[in-house]
Amino acid sequence: MKVLNNITGVATTRVDGRKKVTGTAPYTAEFNPANLVHGYIVNSTISTGTITKIDTTKALDVAGVREVFTHENAPLSVKINADYSDPMAPPGSPFRPLYNDQILYNGQPIAMVVADTFETARYAAGLIEVAYNTSGKSTTNIKDNLDRAFTDDDLPDPPKPRGNAKKAYQESEIKIEAAYLQPREYHNPMEPFATVAQWDADEERFLIYDKIQGVASSQGYIAGIFNMEKEKVRVLSEFVGGGFGSGLRPQYQLFFAAMAAKVLNLPVKVVMTRKQMFSFGHRPACFQEFKLSTDKNGKLTSIQHKAYGETSQFEKYTETIVDWSGLMYACENVELNYKLVPLDVYTPNDMRAPGGTTGMYGLECAMDELAVKAGIDPLELRLINYAEKDQNEGKPFSSKELKACYSRAAEKFGWKNRKAEPRSHKEGHTLIGYGMATGVWEALQQKASAKAIFTAEGHLTVSAATADIGTGTYTVMAQIAAETVGLPLEHVTFKLGDSTLPKSPIEGGSWTVSSVGSAVKMVCVSLREKIYARAQETHPELFAESMIEDARFEKGELSIRDGRAVSFMEILNADERKSIETSVNSEPAENRDNYSCYTHSCVMVEVHVDEDLGMIRVPRVVNAIAGGKIINPKTAESQILGGVTWGIGMAIEEEGMMDDREGRIMNANLAEYHMPINADVQEIDVIFVEEKDEIVNPLGAKGLGEIGMVGTAAAIANAVYNATGKRIRELPITLDKLL
Template identity: 55%
Template sequence: MKTQYIGKPVSRVDGLAKVTGTARYSADFKVDRMLYGYIVSGSIAKGRIISIDTSKAMGLKGVLQVFTHENVSGLPWFSIKYKDMDAPSGSPFRPLHDDKILYSGQPVALVVADTFELARYASSLIDVLYEEESFATDLAKNIDRSYKAPVGKIGYVSPKSRGDADEAYGEAEFKMSGTYQHGAEHHNPMELFSTTAIWENGKLTVYDKTQGVTNCQFYIGNVFGLAYKDVRIISPYVGGAFGSGLRPQYQLFMAVLAALELKRPVKVGLTRQQMFTFGHRPVTMQKLALSASADGSLESIRHEAYSETSRFESYTEIIVNWSGTMYNCDHVKLKYELVGLDMYTPVDMRAPGAVTGAHAMESAMDELAYELKMDPLIFRLKNYADEDQTEEKPFSSKELIACYREGAEKFGWTRRNIEPRSMREGNQLIGWGVATAAWDAFQMPCRAKALLSIDGKLVISSGTSDIGTGTYTIMTQIAAESLGLKMEDVTFHLGDTNMPMAPLEGGSWTAASVGSAVKGVCEDVKKKLIRMAVKTKTSPLYDSNSKDIVLDSGMISDVKDSSKSASIVEVMRLAGINSIEETSTSGPNPINKMKYTFNAHAAVFAEVKVDEDLGIVRVTRVVCAVAAGKILNPKTARSQILGGVVWGISKALEEESKMDHQYGRFMNHNLSEYHVPVNKDINDIEVIFVEEKDDIVNPLGVKGVGEIGIIGVAGAIANAVFHATGVRVRNLPITMDKVLQIAEDDRNQVAI
């Protein structure tokens, strides 16, 4: 019986290193003669630096240099605007480039000293005089300056309309319209961004927190005019990132700048407050208008979104496109525009665009269902999309109906009373809501290397990342099963530009992309082993039919003759081979990409309890049913969905970066005032993986689960709040003041 690891709930192979503290993160690497940098952040939103006095800081013993725009020049990117691999359209931010201030919190100086404490103290002695200019940071007040989002960022596709949604809406019997908003959010992973740069013998070694070592190598090589082969980026462990590590952050530039100038190793890290100064999920305003016939068939969808970006780059997300593919509808009008503001460019944040658009669309679907007096789940089933109408292509697989069915059964949806405010426990109003989620099932080009030694040990490597998702573990599982080895005989290495190139770790494409490369390279090694086994005259399997050979638990056997068997070690020894080394490349099938749409799907059911007097909302139950192809490891995959649901709860009820438009600065830039859930906020979460077979999407049949878990949660919770209270809150997060204020407004309207 062939040993099977794929699909089994294997514990993390890197778990022991993490819980014992032997896993080394970017800030943990130390070398002799280390210097420490501390970044000085600007205090105005827009203007220029008139003067910057560093004399007091430089007068301190142990301070080696203070870098500012006045003494940093001559870098290649100052004349050629190099971009990183994940950059949107526009001109990337260039730290210490000139005297211009583009946003509040912009780095204006780097102090480098013998100790971190000295560098931090010296930074307080720097005097900066500014000339302020008028600025704009309020999306709502600047909508009139919106412009069409350009195509340029990887993965962005302009929305496509069809039919005549305006006419269909005007003639419809049942309709709704509304405006939905959500505030800015910041990633706030546990690990702060930190970089250690070492310049030695013409070679640069950098330990960095990143989701893409190759991207950082590309960026640093271009910015500083270094050959890529002379720049090595290492990032074996990442303590959370959620998209914040896709682009190189400015501490990387600072550390390398100082190391090259001072010819000594330099470590530069960001403070928690500075973690709020390099990008966020953008504030977005969305307008929805849906209509339906009396039988519940959707007749029109109009979805437009306005999202903030910086003045220097046009950051894009796919927000409205999902509304054209999620449900069957012949008349769809989609619009997505940007508003340039005086802030840093937003960055990708878990399920970028989809989680934003789904909240609005799924809330609107709920509102229209109530106009129709139809159960919200039945309404969704009524308008189920069997194919992608936007691209006029079938889905490679789609088990969303099974998600609805299994999720509803587990949740007990049939016991739901459709009337708002009809379910309660004392003064606790109970509400049940549902929402749909979808995310692209990407596959990106990737390479992997395999080295099988004479001792039967296999080392696999690929320059990908593991931000806590379980990449180390699932790649070990794939390799062990593909080559018929025990898991303890397989080691997977990642996070190093000396390894084969891999894509950025994001978009839920790592399992499919890196996994396919790992499977492919193991298949290549397997072919060599089988050829050795049947061609080596002294081998017990000599002259066997290659098609009858199997590998299992380190043994090579002939399925038609049980007497013909040998260990991998024995076959290699008899063949006189000490090791087998292979490198393989995998990528998406271009023909399949043209013929099919690849999506993961989910159905989310949420229960809330709302204090009738205080408006306090608690999420008491969530059931998330997911169809994402082959689940490589139910244990780590479940963890991904749990994390997504928790973040969805946070997005719905708590999370928001508050911008003071008088100063153009995020004010709650710390973990005490930036609210995220604690243990008491999280109750029962049930994860269901619906069986879904997909032989088209990629060789492994996987779709990825990093994003899909968060996408429908906020919509389901918002719908549950309405069911509980009769109050429709369209502005996230749903806080108690909004619930009470809208309820009071509704009562006043009734009185009038």
């Protein structure tokens, strides 16, 4: 059996691209069922205390207002026996909107006006008067509260210490100690969170359009809150305007829309404002401490890495921050620690490369500091300590072409032209610096299901309840299906974003291609077998004696060795059965457990810093990636370009500015919360190095959603040091820190 269709591995334009650029791809907030009413949410202005009075009289007097929901009139049914957990909820008690008068964080949703128009609801929302009793001091600064850090059984253990890091550090002559601080960051996908909820009172069913990275997440959440069978909650989310992790958990507008739709028995739309996009999960602020040492040859003798991440007062959100330090480099003495600091903030949420971009920012800056201390080129230091196997688990890698990443990036970038001495490369007022870092991300695979229906008209529809958050899922899955079955891409449709479709993991962790893609491949292999079996019945003269292994599936035809062929359509139309349908459940192969599966990268950047004014520009980035087989080089490159752009933002711009007096975020808008704009993003070269991997999954493909970001911020910080001689250990590196 051979497949000659070369569809994967070929740069392919998005199948949904035309819909998106012509505005015909419907996003959640664009659904307008008959009799729709609109909700507008009011948020708290204190971070800790209680609501003593909430006066909705004036709001209710506004013509067109249907109802104002507060904790005082929220239905009991969402308080008693209601389960607010969702598949991604960390240990703790999930936030319950309108549950009582308690305020747990500044920006907490405390009321919603429902009115005939959005404008009326917004106007009336401004007329609600709230009085608070502020109890005690608001605690929102991680650095000031390290003494409250804790660890307990709910936290995953970091890898066990190996060797004796403290002793080795003490005995080493070449060593560094450094601490790094990074602020809260907010996801801010282009599309704000939105829900359109419809309640069918007769059938007691919900139909919900929701912005989410996996419909199962919203479905489970709503079923838990309203004590319903999941099957009675249908969630649709066919187009998502960016997620970056913010949609891994349902957001509060979903609760409000569903609750109001049920109580009022009317379709309700709730769309968050941009300001409200700063009122829930975010990348946690993090403080990290490193101690590294080497011998005189640059061989690492010890790694100590301690990280403090923030969490809320009601859930214990954790990230994998320190594990990378035990994984990345060959070192016999390693000690890793991770603690949480509970603050009066909403629970943090996974944000692009969660933990990885944080931990590797610290580790790769510390490695740069060590390289300077040891007088060794930073790239050379990485090569000296290259890990041939997973240092934490003692397992071999399923594949690791990181050395190729280093050499390809160095060649493309011109790393050999780097001047080791800081401030030694200058043109006019511009200080020029080169920096590099390693990137790594876990190549995960989850269980996933998929279904294929091949109709007598020759059209194949494959489906799974996954999401396309702008990553290219629609396109990549159609490519895998078309290639496997042997059809032109135009004859394949992939369906997603509907909770009635086969179960699929949430879209996150860079695992969608690996998990859903494997299921799609498997279901198409199964379909191929069914086509062949059918052909044996409908065309015995051709196939009765042949074996599927000898057959070819290509260009919509099934052919055998002697070249005789029959089209799929002919086979399907040969009798009354017509279409063929098949489903599969896929899961990671057992053999995978014997290996460590990771995506790797090498990022090299050039920065320009104005010697007097401190302004930083990033004119050039080279990112070389080892990500297994690249299914669609075009969408894959876009993922890396996006990741690098995020890294630029993390390094020099992004910061949720919290006024710790009230625990209130002060730059909750896109004018003042700076993230990269076009002028920030200049030349980015993406290189995919050849990497064969027969372990990771049947596709040999690893995920690419996060890896482009990991390492980028460290490479920029290191380049800034190379340019200026200043080691800025607090992100973002804004110009004031360089003056």
